[in-house]
Amino acid sequence: MAQGYRIDAMIASLKAAGEATRLRVLALLGQAELSVKDLTTILGQSQPRISRHLKLLADAGLIDRYPEGAWVFYRLTDSGSGARLARDLLALTDHDDPVLSRDRDRLAAIKRDHAAAAHRYFAENAGEWDSIRALHVAEDRVEATVLKAVGSRHFGSLLDLGTGTGRMLELLAPLCDRAVGIDASPNMLAVARANLDRAGVGNAQVRLGDIYNLPVPRDSADLVTVHQVLHFLDAPERALAEAARVLRPGGRMVIVDFAPHDLEFLREQHAHRRLGFGEEHVRQWIEVCGLSFDRAVDLPGQRNKLKVTMWLAHDPRLLVAGSTKRELA
DSSP states (O other), X not given: OOOOOOHHHHHXXXXXXXXXXXXXXXXXXXXXXXXXXXXXXXHTOOHXXXXXXXXXXXXXXXXXEEEETTEEEEEEOOSHHHHHHHHHHHHHSOTTOHHHHHHHHHHHHHHHHHHHHHXXXXXXXXHHHHHHHTXXXXXXXXXXXXXXXXXXXXXXXXXXXXXXXXXHHHHHGGGEEEEEEEESOHHHHHHHHHHHHHTTOOSEEEEEOBTTBOSSOTTOEEEEEEESOGXXXXXXXXXXXXXXXHEEEEEEEEEEEEOSOOXXXXXXXXXXXXXXXXXXXXXXXXXXXXXXXXXXXXXOOSTTOBOEXXXXXXXXXXXXXXXXXXXXX
């Protein structure tokens, strides 16, 4: 049975939500993840005033805050009594209320601005991705292999490390309840947010984070994906160990990266630290992390294209029936 509010906590949360601007903030955050700057633009109020409203809502457990460099993003909390209360309150509001309708129109304009900024960034840097894609097996073939490995059975939570443009989130979000992507680049996170919004993916979010020190609780992910990330890292084995930490008992890991190659220009021009990985090398890292190695799947390149390998592993611990699951941050 889901845990409910104590009376004092319920009153505090209702007081936090029971103010016109804060209710408008909840309605906006129920539709999108937004920064303080976004909210000041939409609501036409000063940053200190909006920050104060956000603090009260966060203290009441109705919204969560996620720092990202000099910015902070906010969204409705995803779990617990706060999530239920916030969504129940929003369900009772009149969708056609003129104030909320104007807020939605301004939010749509903000989203268009975000999408345009992401498009400009990606256009300026698209040559890098295009030149890499041209070297290896087609992405649609890689994605089809990933989908086949993951299967069609619905699961709880996905964590995508080095999410980049958010493509793995877009691909796999329909199979899970909640998906989170972690990346160290705010620019790439902006691209990912725009892509997820364009695709209408509502159960995925992205976070700024260190792949060696994930902002995620232990035992919180049913599936972890590490797609074309390891070759950028100085210590890929450390990243896999950290990924293993956040896997739930019985959880699965999917790793996709290049097989060994000799294209030295990738180090100089594209910041690759490793020129691919042998199947046994990654298998050893997987097993040192305490995971069980399942299999490796090779996707050979055609006409001198690089070979891509997918490694599959799982956490051998058994999930005890009735045990409490931790949620992704």
